[in-house]
Amino acid sequence: MNHARIQSTGSYLPDSVMENAELEARVDTTDAWIRERTGIARRHIAAPEQTCSDLAQHAALNAIAAAGLQADDIDCLIVATSTPDQVFPSTACRLIERLNIPSGAIAFDVAAACSGFVYALDIAHRFIQTGGAKRALVIGAEVFSRILDWSDRSTCVLFGDGAGAVILEAAPSAGILSTHLHADGRQEPLLNVPWGISQGYENLDGGRGNVSMRGNEVFRVAVRTLGALVDETLAANDLQRGDVDWLVPHQANIRIMSATARQLGLPLERMVSTVEDHGNTSAASIPLALDCAVRDGRIQRGELLLLEAFGAGFTWGSALIRY
Ligand code: UT7
Secondary structure (H helix, E strand, O other): OOEEEEEEEEEEOOOEEEEHHHHHOOOOOOHHHHHHHHOOOEEEEOOOOOOHHHHHHHHHHHHHHHHOOOHHHOOEEEEEOOOOOOOOOOHHHHHHHHHOOOOOOEEEEEOOHHHHHHHHHHHHHHHHHOOOOOEEEEEEEEEHHHHOOOOOHHHHOOEOEEEEEEEEEEEOOOOEEEEEEEEOHHHHHHEEOOOOHHHOHHHOOOOOOOOEEOHHHHHHHHHHHHHHHHHHHHHHOOOOOOOOOEEEEOOOOHHHHHHHHHHHOOOHHHEOOOHHHHOEOHHHHHHHHHHHHHHOOOOOOOOEEEEEEEEOOOEEEEEEEEO
């Protein structure tokens, strides 16, 4: 089996920033409530003409430049998203031409909601392990502003738009040490967008195309599930609490993230947090956070990273990485 390591990272955030104060004017909420309950102060919102692939393209070019590569060095492209450009072709396929990736590469989208990036990373890793690919571009990209009910204060204050990318390459020693993916659809009503193409456009009414969440119940399941996931990841690698250098969590809520850091035995300075400035960008949040901490010099080569996510499905997953 081959090994894989992260060669480079990249990210992109749309220019427009929506502060909590702007939401105070739209729904019955306050900046103080949003900050205290979620840790969010602002989020980026895509311009009306920007789609998922536009955000993904910027993040990808950023990662390709950071690696000093040409696009024709990439033979596998996976996009994790719940807000793709079109029903088909996949967002990944649409990016092939725009990024100038050679014809014949592997390209597809992954739908696992907020856990999508960890799922996509795991899949890319397996392609490299088995020799099916040499260098994979793995992107998380979302335009959640398009699936929010902007009159629903329980959801519209939480999410933002953005994209993050990593390039994974075959390597002589292991960068990705282990991945752990799980799903259970039994509690689907707690968090969903209760409409999709096969339900027919005639049934797309009354906000059925928007995020619906029973936040408090999701919160409790998320904290419990992520605690067990962290224990599973440490045990699989013979590690103790405190052995990990950085937690790079899905950025849903600062209180959920902090609970996971405590479970890991990590001080909060060792948790990468972008939730204040980005909100929850679903599948984009982990690669966005990773890229921030790589570029500002916090995360150094050789350090041990734990990536984890929990989201609709429910889906959840982690990756332990020697960076
Ligand atoms: O990324 C995928 C996974 N998603 C998550 O992991 C999100 C998990 N859930 C959460 O992050 C939190 O549950 C929320 C941030 C969504 C909500 O925080 P909470 O502390 O669980 O609040 P709550 O839902 O229990 O609501 C407390 C109160 C309620 O009022 P009453 O019933 O106590 O009078 C809500 O109606 O806060 C009210 N509320 C708000 N108030 C001001 C709900 N949303 C708002 C709001 N502004 N935006």
